[in-house]
Amino acid sequence: MRKHIILFGPPGSGKGTQAKKLEAKYGIIQISTGDLFRYEMSHDTQLGLKAKAYMAKGELVPDEVVIGMLKNKVDASPEAKGFIFDGFPRTIPQAEALDQLLEAKNEKIGRLIALTVSDGELINRLLERGKTSGRTDDSNEEIIQNRIDVYKKETSPVYGFYDAKGKSSSVNGVGTIDEIFNRLCEEIDSI
Numbered sequence: 001m002r003k004h005i006i007l008f009g010p011p012g013s014g015k016g017t018q019a020k021k022l023e024a025k026y027g028i029i030q031i032s033t034g035d036l037f038r039y040e041m042s043h044d045t046q047l048g049l050k051a052k053a054y055m056a057k058g059e060l061v062p063d064e065v066v067i068g069m070l071k072n073k074v075d076a077s078p079e080a081k082g083f084i085f086d087g088f089p090r091t092i093p094q095a096e097a098l099d100q101l102l103e104a105k106n107e108k109i110g111r112l113i114a115l116t117v118s119d120g121e122l123i124n125r126l127l128e129r130g131k132t133s134g135r136t137d138d139s140n141e142e143i144i145q146n147r148i149d150v151y152k153k154e155t156s157p158v159y160g161f162y163d164a165k166g167k168s169s170s171v172n173g174v175g176t177i178d179e180i181f182n183r184l185c186e187e188i189d190s191i
C-alpha cells in the first residue's frame with residue numbers, strides 16, 4: 001500500500017521546508033500546490049495567470065483550478081511510493097476531491113500532520129523570507145495577516161475532517177528545523 005501524508009499548517013509553519021526533508025528520507029514525492037502555481041506564474045501560463053491575482057492578495061485559488069492541477073500531478077507519477085501533500089487540501093471540497101481521487105485507486109490518506117506555530121512567529125518568518133524571496137505575498141504584513149485569517153476560516157476545518165476519521169495529529173512546529181523533522185518522523189514511523 002502506498003503511503004500518503006498531508007503536511008498541514010498555517011502559512012509559514014514550515015510545510016515546504018519539512019516536506020523536502022521528508023521526501024529525501026522516505027522516497028515519497030512532495031506535491032506543493034504553492035510551488036506548482038509559482039512555476040506556472042513564472043512561465044506565464046493560463047493556469048499561472050488565473051492563480052496570480054488570488055495569491056497576490058493572500059486569497060485561496062478557486063477549488064476547481066487547484067483540484068484539476070493536483071489530479072494531473074498525481075496521475076503523472078503512478079510509480080511513486082506515495083505522496084506528501086504540502087499545502088493541499090486547503091478546503092473541505094479539496095479534501096473530498098483528494099479522498100475520491102485516491103479511492104478510485106483503492107488508496108487512502110495515511111495521516112494528516114499539522115505543524116502548530118503562533119501567529120506572531122508566522123508573521124516574523126514570512127516577513128523575513130519576503131526580504132529575499134521576491135514573493136509579493138510575503139512582503140506585506142496585511143497580506144500575511146489575510147493569509148492567516150483565510151487559513152483559520154477556510155483551511156483549519158480540514159483538520160477536523162480527517163480527525164473524524166482518526167487520522168489527524170499535531171506536532172509542535174517551533175524549534176530547530178531538525179528538531180521538528182524528528183518529531184514528524186516519529187509520527188510517520190508510527191503509521
Ligand code: B4P
Pocket residue numbers: 009010011012013014015016017018033034035037054055056058059060061062066086087088089090094125126128129137147173174175176177180
Ligand atoms: P504555499 O506555497 O503553500 O506557502 P506557505 O503556506 O507560505 O508556506 P509553508 O508553510 O510551506 O512555509 P515554508 O516551509 O516555506 O502557499 C502560497 C499561496 O498559494 C497561498 O496563499 C494560496 O494563495 C496559494 N495556494 C497554494 N495551495 C493552494 C490550495 N490548495 N488551494 C488554494 N490556494 C492555494 O516556511 C516559511 C518560512 O519559515 C521560510 O522562510 C522558512 O525558511 C522558515 N522556517 C521554516 N521552518 C522554520 C523553523 N523551524 N524556524 C524558523 N524558521 C523556519
